[in-house]
Amino acid sequence: MSRFLNSRYSALEPYTPGEQPKVTGRLIKLNTNESPYPPAPGVLEVINNQELQKLRLYSDPAASELTAAIADFYGLKQEQVMVGNGSDEVLAFIFMAMRGSNDVIYYPEISYSFYPVYCDIFHAHGVKVPLREDFSIGASDYFNLDGTIIITNPNAPTGRALTLDEIESILINNEENLVVIDEAYVDFGADSAAGLIDRYDNLMVVQTFSKSRSLAGARIGFAMASSEIIADMNKLKFSFNPYNLNRLSILAGTEAMKDREYFEDTRSRIMETREKFVKEMREMGFTVLPSKANFVFAASDRISGEEYFRELRKYNIIVRHFSDSRICNYVRITIGTPEEMKSLTDATRQILSKR
Amino acid sequence: MSRFLNSRYSALEPYTPGEQPKVTGRLIKLNTNESPYPPAPGVLEVINNQELQKLRLYSDPAASELTAAIADFYGLKQEQVMVGNGSDEVLAFIFMAMRGSNDVIYYPEISYSFYPVYCDIFHAHGVKVPLREDFSIGASDYFNLDGTIIITNPNAPTGRALTLDEIESILINNEENLVVIDEAYVDFGADSAAGLIDRYDNLMVVQTFSKSRSLAGARIGFAMASSEIIADMNKLKFSFNPYNLNRLSILAGTEAMKDREYFEDTRSRIMETREKFVKEMREMGFTVLPSKANFVFAASDRISGEEYFRELRKYNIIVRHFSDSRICNYVRITIGTPEEMKSLTDATRQILSKR
Numbered sequence: 001m002s003r004f005l006n007s008r009y010s011a012l013e014p015y016t017p018g019e020q021p022k023v024t025g026r027l028i029k030l031n032t033n034e035s036p037y038p039p040a041p042g043v044l045e046v047i048n049n050q051e052l053q054k055l056r057l058y059s060d061p062a063a064s065e066l067t068a069a070i071a072d073f074y075g076l077k078q079e080q081v082m083v084g085n086g087s088d089e090v091l092a093f094i095f096m097a098m099r100g101s102n103d104v105i106y107y108p109e110i111s112y113s114f115y116p117v118y119c120d121i122f123h124a125h126g127v128k129v130p131l132r133e134d135f136s137i138g139a140s141d142y143f144n145l146d147g148t149i150i151i152t153n154p155n156a157p158t159g160r161a162l163t164l165d166e167i168e169s170i171l172i173n174n175e176e177n178l179v180v181i182d183e184a185y186v187d188f189g190a191d192s193a194a195g196l197i198d199r200y201d202n203l204m205v206v207q208t209f210s211k212s213r214s215l216a217g218a219r220i221g222f223a224m225a226s227s228e229i230i231a232d233m234n235k236l237k238f239s240f241n242p243y244n245l246n247r248l249s250i251l252a253g254t255e256a257m258k259d260r261e262y263f264e265d266t267r268s269r270i271m272e273t274r275e276k277f278v279k280e281m282r283e284m285g286f287t288v289l290p291s292k293a294n295f296v297f298a299a300s301d302r303i304s305g306e307e308y309f310r311e312l313r314k315y316n317i318i319v320r321h322f323s324d325s326r327i328c329n330y331v332r333i334t335i336g337t338p339e340e341m342k343s344l345t346d347a348t349r350q351i352l353s354k355r
Numbered sequence: 356m357s358r359f360l361n362s363r364y365s366a367l368e369p370y371t372p373g374e375q376p377k378v379t380g381r382l383i384k385l386n387t388n389e390s391p392y393p394p395a396p397g398v399l400e401v402i403n404n405q406e407l408q409k410l411r412l413y414s415d416p417a418a419s420e421l422t423a424a425i426a427d428f429y430g431l432k433q434e435q436v437m438v439g440n441g442s443d444e445v446l447a448f449i450f451m452a453m454r455g456s457n458d459v460i461y462y463p464e465i466s467y468s469f470y471p472v473y474c475d476i477f478h479a480h481g482v483k484v485p486l487r488e489d490f491s492i493g494a495s496d497y498f499n500l501d502g503t504i505i506i507t508n509p510n511a512p513t514g515r516a517l518t519l520d521e522i523e524s525i526l527i528n529n530e531e532n533l534v535v536i537d538e539a540y541v542d543f544g545a546d547s548a549a550g551l552i553d554r555y556d557n558l559m560v561v562q563t564f565s566k567s568r569s570l571a572g573a574r575i576g577f578a579m580a581s582s583e584i585i586a587d588m589n590k591l592k593f594s595f596n597p598y599n600l601n602r603l604s605i606l607a608g609t610e611a612m613k614d615r616e617y618f619e620d621t622r623s624r625i626m627e628t629r630e631k632f633v634k635e636m637r638e639m640g641f642t643v644l645p646s647k648a649n650f651v652f653a654a655s656d657r658i659s660g661e662e663y664f665r666e667l668r669k670y671n672i673i674v675r676h677f678s679d680s681r682i683c684n685y686v687r688i689t690i691g692t693p694e695e696m697k698s699l700t701d702a703t704r705q706i707l708s709k710r
Contacts, residue, residue, distance in 0.1 A: 001583070001587060002533075002556075002581065002583040002584045002586075002587050003531075004454075004455055004532075004533035004557070004587070005587040006452050006453070008452075009587075009590075009591070012590055014590050014592075014593030014594045014597075015593055015597055016593075017416050017593075017597045018413075020412075020415055020416065029412075032413055034411055034412050035411045036411075038408040038410070038411055039408070044404060044407045044408070047402065047407055047603075052393075052399045052402055053393040053399070054572060055393075055394050055398065055571070055572040055573050056390045056391070056392065056571060056572065057375075057384075057389050057571055058372075058373075058375055058387055058565070058571040059571075059574065061375065085440050085601075086598055088596045088597070088598065089596050089599075092595050092596060097360055097363075098360060099359075100359055100361065117594050120594065121591070148359065176358075177359075178357075202359070210413070214411040215410050215411065216410070216411060216413040216598075217409060217411065217413055217414050217602035217603075218410050218601050218602070218603070219414065219598055219599070219600075228356070228357040229357045232360040232364075234369075235360075235364075235369050236364070238369030238370055238372075239367050239368075239370060239472050239475065239476040240443075240444075240476060241440060241444050241447060242369075242370055242443070243372065243443065243574055244440060244574070246440075246573050246601060246604055247573070248573070248603045252410065
């Protein structure tokens with residue numbers, strides 16, 4: 001630490017992103033929940049020579065074409081959508097300022113591990129709400145709280161989802177609190193709360209282009225809420241980084257959002273692959289939590305999570321392991337192509353046979 | 356304002372970016388200091404079909420190829436370079452946390468109008484240091500202060516630059532303070548302080564790819580300093596948005612930084628155009644401040660700044676006007692192509708002839 005960093009930031013523990021290995025050649029990368037499929041074909045066409053020439057010009061700070069495409073997809077008004085440089089930036093603005101009068105933010109004990117880091121950097125008071133015994137989120141545990149509530153749905157790294165009715169019950173029982181539903185993984189089997197926005201003015205829905213839109217490398221996230229909440233979010237964006245989205249990502253995101261057929265096709269394939277994979281893993285004796293995401297959370301009593309993670313590495317397969325004591329026996333496995341999942345189950349069979 | 360925004364942010368006044376009109380067809384856009392020349396030819400080649408397919412994968416959070424190219428250009432170690440989503444994000448991190456123990460940040464009274472907004476959003480105590488009568492920054496006005504110092508060099512919107520000796524005198528007389536030199540426009544005639552980094556551990560240099568690298572739309576900025584300061588900056592980045600640069604901007608920036616010939620060629624052309632333009636404007640009776648940037652700051656006693664701005668608009672020429680009382684008689688004019696500057700001087704002649 002240099003002597004110039006303000007002491008309030010000296011104990012900051014940054015987020016550790018999943019490994020992004022440079023050589024992806026022979027590697028089966030199932031550790032950061034990316035899509036195994038390339039972006040929609042239109043994305044590859046719209047980033048052409050003419051658009052590359054225009055990189056000399058600033059991007060549209062309002063990213064109007066992109067917010068219009070998102071609003072159209074979800075049947076919202078454009079002023080109900082705000083875009084960020086990945087949903088991480090959107091979440092950062094929420095933790096910084098959308099925290100009511102007492103700076104308290106509630107989130108599940110086991111969830112996106114960035115939440116406590118945001119609390120730390122923005123000096124918010126984070127309160128962890130325990131999961132139920134089966135790793136599910138208990139909706140009633142969030143009733144009548146006294147601060148902002150953030151819930152990942154489906155939750156990560158468990159993959160378990162709340163129903164829309166459960167989310168609605170949380171909204172009804174928190175009229176004075178902002179309820180943020182982080183729907184990074186919602187397109188793989190859960191229901192989006194976006195349709196509730198016009199009925200609940202305390203709801204904000206956050207999504208990303210990194211998973212179901214095959215654009216992790218373009219860094220696009222967005223928030224949907226009442227136009228009043230979105231105006232607040234844009235006030236923060238325009239006080240932090242007005243041109244937060246680059247020209248090419250605006251183009252790519254707009255195309256990806258417009259191509260509904262490709263979106264439906266790829267997410268269906270991923271869900272299909274997941275169901276087959278879960279069945280096979282259970283047949284090998286794994287405990288696999290019911291997943292509505294593009295990953296599964298799995299554990300075996302024949303091998304520890306850490307060892308399984310290390311053994312898979314020898315087969316050039318990367319998955320994700322967390323050291324937190326309640327989940328350290330599990331690994332989180334991204335759903336890749338059917339071929340990639342076959343390599344993983346083959347490797348797993350071999351690993352288990354040696355024990 | 357929604358009832359969920361924390362009251363500390365209720366009075367926030369966002370930054371107003373220069374207008375980004377959507378139709379650029381017949382418009383001469385000289386309002387946001389973009390380069391009139393396209394990105395280096397290599398940029399157009401490196402963003403190919405194969406790389407667009409890879410958008411499904413996250414970007415490298417360390418942006419190693421880009422930081423290596425920057426370090427190589429400036430003769431620094433890679434750990435002395437940190438990249439941001441535009442220099443605006445880099446500046447945001449500085450105002451948030453690199454402000455010593457007393458939260459005080461000094462900057463010139465007239466400078467980048469985002470600085471007071473950053474102070475506002477991050478609750479820093481901003482102190483404006485007056486400019487001299489001729490709009491220059493007086494180096495000795497910054498000696499022995501008690502907080503972080505941020506100076507744009509050359510300054511905007513004046514275009515006036517400090518010499519390296521003057522910057523060194525500020526560094527020597529502020530051993531306990533971080534001195535940030537914001538060099539967005541340095542490549543158009545001023546000297547970069549990057550060469551002083553290994554001698555002064557209280558120096559941070561901030562630059563951007565938006566002007567001299569023709570990549571405003573790619574959103575790339577960077578900080579250079581001691582490896583200790585850069586470690587602090589990265590700690591902030593990894594606690595806010597680890598994947599802050601998208602894949603295509605990393606590619607584009609790396610190529611742009613490597614093509615020294617194109618960089619030298621385009622910045623020379625812009626400086627040449629500027630010198631001819633300044634001469635012509637002075638011949639028409641304008642006061643033009645001596646500029647080391649890719650813009651000039653000009654005023655005439657025959658027409659107010661606001662009126663001149665409005666009249667140029669009728670010729671489809673956009674420049675920038677600021678309402679601050681000390682500079683409201685001036686307009687800031689970006690240096691475009693020789694043809695664009697000729698259109699502007701022709702229009703100016705016509706505007707003045709009618710008065």
